[in-house]
Amino acid sequence: MTDRLITHLRHVDLAVPDFDAQLAFYTDTWGLRTEHTDSGLAFLAAEGSPEQYAVRLRRAADKRIDLLAFGVATRADVDVIAERLGADGVRLITEPGPLHTPGGGYGFRFFDNEGRTVEVSADVAVRKHRTIEEGESIPVRLSHVVINSADPEATRAFYEKHLGFALSDTLLHPHLGKMMWFMRVNAWHHSVAIARGPHPSLHHASFEMRGIDEYLRGTGRVLRAGVEKIWGPGRHTAGNNTFSYFLDPSGNTMEYTTELELIDEDTWHPHLYDFTQPEIADQWGIANQMNEFVAQRSFNDPDKGLYLAPPV
Template sequence: MTRLLTHLRHVDLAVPDYEKQLDFYAGVWGLTQVAEDSGISFLAAEGSPEQYIVRLRRAEEKRLDLISYGAATPADVDTLAEQLLAGRAQLITRPGTVDTPGGGYGFRFFDVDGRTIEVSADVATRTHRRIEEKESIPVRLSHVVVNSPDLDRTRTWYEQHLGFALSDSLASPHMGEVMHFMRISNQHHSMAIAKGPHTSLHHISFELRGVDEYMYGTGRVLRAGVRKIWGPGRHLAGNNTFSYFLDPHGNTVEYTTELERLDEDSWHPHVYDFSQPEVTDQWGTANAMSEIVAKESFNDVDRGCFTAPPV
């Protein structure tokens, strides 16, 4: 199908301890709070033209509120909505005015696992700046990874309904395929789908300026006492660096840089055996991948499946 999505805009989280979560993202993690209203905060990356890349909402239960993608034009938004309806996807809203910072034109719908997805166009850009050398704060949102109990069903749905393409997969002789890296541009992945015991958020990844800034950031977060799960290292699939931490509500967040850009005309997906240590970490500097590390990113069962967020 024709690719109508352009990029990842933001990831929205609901949490019971709103103040603690806000202190983490607007403090040690390095985002900038740009707006707040009645228990909802919008957090931007200083190097990104997006109005915000993370939204936090005060709620009784932890959940993933939504994942938001951009489209080039309102006409593309309308076309995508029509295609989703024709494919029997469940729309939450019809295309119309978006009532969040930057405005725009968009709509929301459920994916095959019940996550709320938003697509929008004509969102005003935010004044941003060049991140300086040794400045260890996020430049932009890099990618999001979700857990699915039916890996191939979710992959097929995103290919058929949203125009994602497969870049690479991870597998092992004992477990079969466990992750699909999916793209909507020449960026190796804007999303990945991990095999998990339930539908949930796996991790949110934030791009830093370069390897030096990524290492400074990793060290800064470690010195702040934030629990590190895995890293620092460099993956084979995507060729990006990684340092994974837990936010105060147990969501995994990643600092990364140098995610691979592909020649889409000549690219052929690989299936990498993640039981080989050089696949998970080319450098050999990270703590070894293990079941304990993997389970940290299973996260809690998402309470938001097929339930739209209130805002």
């Protein structure tokens, strides 16, 4: 295994032009909680997570991923990663130092190979959280983020080389080749996945529910609220997790999931799955068919924030 200092995914930060509608969606419908607010900013936490927030919304003229944030164990690890990135010619946005976001901490930001802003941090204060009770259909935590890449092989190589990600599984199309790579930084099957797409953008963000019952209750609640469902409910083969995909008001795809696979990293061997086989996309066989419509929605709009660091 590569020398890995990243321990987990912290949060995904989104810039949105329809801030008020997005805030209402994520709190009133999706089940996140507003923990902190600032001028044009909202920090939204998952009730079951010790992370200060799972999603940050920022009011902006353009829709974009503001940043992906990952945790490490110590300040020394932050410094080591920053030093290694700098030595390899990766463009740093900030040098390691105090963070001025909820929970504080110590970290820095840099651009990945396609210009997304990435943050690495340590010593962020633990949020007071609670156990999600039986029947509560709200997210426990941010499970994973999937990004679209115009050069997914290079993006995979970047995250493996610089952040110590490991490949768990790959999805293959018999005529189009390899299409999605599931990447991990701990025993969860994936914290990030990289999808082949026409441009860099957010493919989807996924939120872990307490269990199957809570996942289905949540899916039903969002459906009753009139939110457009893209795909699901079903259960993937890669990761063995359930899925229900919806569109937020900005057209970003959001997923409810549960039972993401925990693997033995010492014995795991990546699979190559042909996702045109029905049981690969959905073991249960009850989800709507994966087709061009579903795929096109997942491509999302081109990210307008590449090599442009967010103002906060």
